[in-house]
Amino acid sequence: MKFLWTLSTVLLIVAPSILASNNGNNRLDMAAQRRAANIHRMDTIILLTYMSVMVVIVVTAWAFKHYRFRFIHESGVTLFYGLLIGFVIRYFGLGLMQSQTFDVETKNKSMVNEPPDYLMLEVKPEGGSRVSFHYELIEGFFADKRKKIEQQIEQKSVFSPEVFFNMLIPPIIFNAGYSLKKRHFFRNIGSILAIVFIGTTISCFGTGCLMFVFTSIFRMGYTFKELLFFGALISATDPVTIISVFNDMNVEADLFALIFGESALNDAVAIVLSEVIENFSTSSEAITLQDFGSAIAGFGGVFFGSLMLGFTIGCMNAFLTKMTLIAEHPLLESSLFVLISYISFLVAEVCGLTGIVSVLFCGIAQAHYTYNNLSDESQGNTKHFFHMVSFIMESFIFCYIGVSVFVTNNQRWSFSFLFFSLISITASRALFVYPLSWLLNVRRRPKIPMRYQHMILFAGLRGAMAFALAGRNTSTENRQTIFATTTAVVIVTVLVNGGLTSWMIDYLQIKHGKDAIEEGQRLENSMSCSTSQGEHNSEMDESIPVTMAPGLNPWDKAFLPRKWYHFDASFMKPLLTHATPSLEQTLPPICLPLTSLLTSSRQRAYINAEPFDTIVQHFTN
């Protein structure tokens, strides 16, 4: 393969004559100064625009809540505002730009009296169409060539769109895990995992095949690989969107667990699938059984690896907060909590695992263990902090998606492609929801009723994750169409499905609001004797582990969960929190040297005080 590089040799000859004056460097200097000022101004204007929109969004959200207006959902409104702002920036915001683009090929020498802000490099591969790369000026210029590698490192230390998503999505998912109704989530874990692993795979290949059929019929020129890639990234429903649409509804807890559980965990599958599909082309050979085996191993490895990593990091933080006296300084304690939670995301991403799954389970572990060790102040702080941050980030993401439709130009719109996509993703979602539910219902108690199945189909909302995955590589026109279509699917599902969710819930006669809470509590009480009264209000209050009464709750019949409950109560909680019984009591006496080391003074005080407390309680009763 040869490239025909049309290089800027001309410019190299031209430039000196332009800069001929003695104060050539001075003019460059001035230009750089102006450029820095312009960039600063531009950045600030765009940030200000976003922030102002968000103020409007918050006020709108308040008005919606206050006047109980339910037809359009907040996320939908946010998206809509984003679209509006994007439109304004696109058609009225061009005057703001003061930078200059220099096209290497046009050779318009007379215009060059400043270092151009952009260079365009045109390449014509043999047998391919002409492509052009855009280059942006990096701050500063150096006479020394040795510094090039260092320059690259510096560039990586600053923000990029990737980091943008690294910073916005994690707090939302963490908050979901941190405030999760654990009981319902884990009771349905089997069904959730089946939907996540089998369902997402079916949906991916179903979408890919259907789209291949459609695009082949209409000769739209997509390879099967591209469509499979599209299938992979569009198959994952989005936790951010699901949370924002369903959180206020208070639907029946099992249904929410299924829908939210799927959305939170299927990102892992979608990411692995898309990577496997990408790798097809490296060999370009027939796919062997080995590839297939490694794909399955990949699924499992990535998923459970991420899960364990997040959980372990959460536990480490619990251990740290238990064994040190950092609770004396709530500010440091809360900061540590926030930082370590974020690290669980980053470590997973660095290890090639999925940060989303990791940070979700880190959140669960933090709520289950660390929360109980925190000072009262930090308990409130961390809860409110993540609540507020995730709300702001969420609004920002929806707003950003809306803006991107008009502002970015790596989106290429194809309405036929979009139309076929919507058909394909709905069909392939139906293709797994109903058969899989039927299969699961063979053994599952309580069964997944038909109205849940309809709702799961309907709740296939796509969001930030699909948007981020599709936007990561938009190098070819087909990929730009895929990106645009993904954005459109996100907007359609959020506006239409999200907007109609409350209507659909009523139509399917699914309990929600106070009804669902009462129903849930009634069921709880009838099924289990554990203290679940206040659970719906705050799951976090389970600070003192009661020995579980296994066998009464249908979920407890399963072997593994029962084992886990026992292990949790007799080892994990005593090890990681100040809860009693302590390890000294639950482990055999032979471990005493170790267990006494791991028992906190608060635990010991609590054990010693217990009889006295009981007496007091006796008297006051």
Added chain:
Amino acid sequence: MKFLWTLSTVLLIVAPSILASNNGNNRLDMAAQRRAANIHRMDTIILLTYMSVMVVIVVTAWAFKHYRFRFIHESGVTLFYGLLIGFVIRYFGLGLMQSQTFDVETKNKSMVNEPPDYLMLEVKPEGGSRVSFHYELIEGFFADKRKKIEQQIEQKSVFSPEVFFNMLIPPIIFNAGYSLKKRHFFRNIGSILAIVFIGTTISCFGTGCLMFVFTSIFRMGYTFKELLFFGALISATDPVTIISVFNDMNVEADLFALIFGESALNDAVAIVLSEVIENFSTSSEAITLQDFGSAIAGFGGVFFGSLMLGFTIGCMNAFLTKMTLIAEHPLLESSLFVLISYISFLVAEVCGLTGIVSVLFCGIAQAHYTYNNLSDESQGNTKHFFHMVSFIMESFIFCYIGVSVFVTNNQRWSFSFLFFSLISITASRALFVYPLSWLLNVRRRPKIPMRYQHMILFAGLRGAMAFALAGRNTSTENRQTIFATTTAVVIVTVLVNGGLTSWMIDYLQIKHGKDAIEEGQRLENSMSCSTSQGEHNSEMDESIPVTMAPGLNPWDKAFLPRKWYHFDASFMKPLLTHATPSLEQTLPPICLPLTSLLTSSRQRAYINAEPFDTIVQHFTN
């Protein structure tokens, strides 16, 4: 479940035949994909490194507090960790880089089988040295040239180092305003403004002139303009550093007000000065008196413009929270509070004012008015949120400054320049501290004692703002030296002056810790009969405005402050908060239609309830 997997196997085997088409675009596509993955990985690793260091920093900070270790200050330790990490990245982190640089001039076409990540454009002005511009590949490539302008807009929508500072510094300054001990700040406002306006200007020109003398003697080749610019950016002491060093010390409140007030407000002067100096070169003529006059007007305009803007935005938020029922939804209320506070920074920057001054006074207004309208939950939330965020941001900034020494390569080290700089800035700081204090002491009561003056000289800590200003333009070698020197001055002042502050405070026999608080309260009580008992713990509790007793406090003697107090109690507070007396009571009856509109139901209820409350109080006493 197995049959489902077989289905996908068949599909997988079919796939490659379709994927077989291999062309040039496909390889470019792959390269872009790999590049995206690399960037993501690199970004994540760097973020993870920062976060891990911050965990270590938090744990160290806790250990320092716990074991009462005071010799090295936390900021110093953070800087030190940053330096360490920068060193590791510089000398051991090169292997992480997988991107490729393509040098335009070498024309090594044979090596190009992927789009190069970077282009270097070499330019050699006549009579100047060879300069080279680095260009980074922008995501995506387009056949369509029309899209270039849109591409630029998109580029501006994402993060840059500028935005980095837009996001990190504002919360710290806002938090400073939000938790400011207002009484002491405003009591010293005259002296603070004198130091800010006259002192910073003297320091700027003093440093510039001294440096010009030094560099001329040793023929280092700097223009006077460059050195004046250096003087301007290095003259501003840094609020972030001052806060982090002095906050835990609890030094005498007047001294802290002087030092902190100077650092918070002199950024405006430094920014205006540096802009004025930049503009000198456009004409390259002698500086006329007109230039000088417009500079003074610039000072005043920028400073008071920013002040008024921030204050107004704060008041608007107070009005919004008063007149709506948003307090019913604390999450939305807190989010609105955070967003509007941030907007005060952005609007100022967009208008060409200084965001730092704006956000500081917005914080003061928010604490003075809005805070009283917030729900109890939001009061706690916002306080803790800003406290935590500013702590984290602060640690991050110091860490980043440390890292930058080794990682960035737009810093050119010159130890002789650094040595002369340290002499110049100390000398020119002394040049204004002592004469100005002497002048101020002519009328000021209480006078600024000599030990305060020594301390103000010693507390000339530079920090993030100087670093950001110097890093904004590093286009010439001289500017790179200035950036490196600024970084070094930051490090030296933070490590040496910051580290020795507690020793210096003892040496100068300045009261600190509990002594200062007791002393302050004793003075308060002897001088004023207003209720200042709990003030040192939380200034924010002044929720019900008591009518001031003017004349007893020395500060109240001044005409303007007295007028302001009166205006605040009889108009601003009734207008913007739920405090009584309401506007209906303080304004003449002729305004009744308007005032009744602006009186909240809570105010009215409070007024009606007041007699009853008084009775109750009477009985309980």
